[in-house]
Amino acid sequence: MFQLTAISAFQDNYIWMLQHPSHPGLAVAVDPGESAPVIDWLTEHNVELAAILVTHHHPDHTGGIAELAHANIAIYGPADSPFEAVTEPLKDEALIELLGQTLRIKTVPGHTLDHLAYFAAAGDSADTPQLFCGDTLFIGGCGRLFEGSAEQMQQAMAFFRSLPDNTQICAAHEYTLANLAFAAAVEPNNSAIQAAQKRCQQLRSKGLPTLPGRIGEEMQINPFMRYDQPEVVRTAERLSGQPLDNDAQVLAAIRQWKDRF
Numbered sequence: 001m002f003q004l005t006a007i008s009a010f011q012d013n014y015i016w017m018l019q020h021p022s023h024p025g026l027a028v029a030v031d032p033g034e035s036a037p038v039i040d041w042l043t044e045h046n047v048e049l050a051a052i053l054v055t056h057h058h059p060d061h062t063g064g065i066a067e068l069a070h071a072n073i074a075i076y077g078p079a080d081s082p083f084e085a086v087t088e089p090l091k092d093e094a095l096i097e098l099l100g101q102t103l104r105i106k107t108v109p110g111h112t113l114d115h116l117a118y119f120a121a122a123g124d125s126a127d128t129p130q131l132f133c134g135d136t137l138f139i140g141g142c143g144r145l146f147e148g149s150a151e152q153m154q155q156a157m158a159f160f161r162s163l164p165d166n167t168q169i170c171a172a173h174e175y176t177l178a179n180l181a182f183a184a185a186v187e188p189n190n191s192a193i194q195a196a197q198k199r200c201q202q203l204r205s206k207g208l209p210t211l212p213g214r215i216g217e218e219m220q221i222n223p224f225m226r227y228d229q230p231e232v233v234r235t236a237e238r239l240s241g242q243p244l245d246n247d248a249q250v251l252a253a254i255r256q257w258k259d260r261f
């Protein structure tokens with residue numbers, strides 16, 4: 001597994017910095033929307049930037065790349081994207097090797113059409129899998145559907161559900177408290193959501209990030225991962241005013257409510 005540092009950027013973005021003991025002095029930046037906090041961190045830790053991972057084209061994920069990039073830095077990102085500075089274009093199920101770790105690429109359109117997720121499987125039973133999922137999966141929530149469909153987002157959520165429970169979720173925003181307030185409105189009887197709210201409020205009151213999350217916990221609290229749970233379906237059907245017959249329709253109804261929540 002990578003050693004993780006979440007650098008704060010803008011209002012509520014996290015730029016994940018990845019390091020590995022096998023490659024001391026090197027780091028990989030995920031979605032550097034701003035260059036200055038990354039440069040400060042690299043200088044402070046005497047670390048050199050080895051590569052950049054891009055999940056999707058939005059400027060708050062790519063805006064720092066022009067200033068960070070130089071000839072020796074590989075820029076991994078979606079093959080088909082409005083963001084054109086990628087030097088290592090990636091397609092679904094590609095495998096890449098970074099700092100001695102293998103990352104599997106999964107296309108997860110929904111928030112944008114070019115969106116990628118990067119998954120590092122556990123090397124052995126003592127290791128922890130890690131997911132870098134940009135604006136697709138958040139703690140307690142999912143990204144807004146700017147370009148893709150609810151069907152696509154539901155398929156992305158189904159992929160995340162297939163990952164090991166102990167997978168760390170490294171999402172790109174600190175949206176947790178707002179997401180959990182919404183999750184509690186979708187499932188007022190879900191005590192796991194209330195427990196997560198209490199824990200995350202304590203972290204935020206100390207100025208600490210609530211991330212990384214865990215897939216196993218999201219399965220208990222995230223309404224967008226819980227599209228087939230009875231209370232989520234009931235809420236979605238009440239919002240729609242009609243019975244819903246598939247998971248994507250449930251996710252669509254919940255997502256539309258979240259947009260105006």
Ligand SMILES: [Zn+2]
Pocket residue numbers: 056058111135
């Ligand atoms: Zn975005």
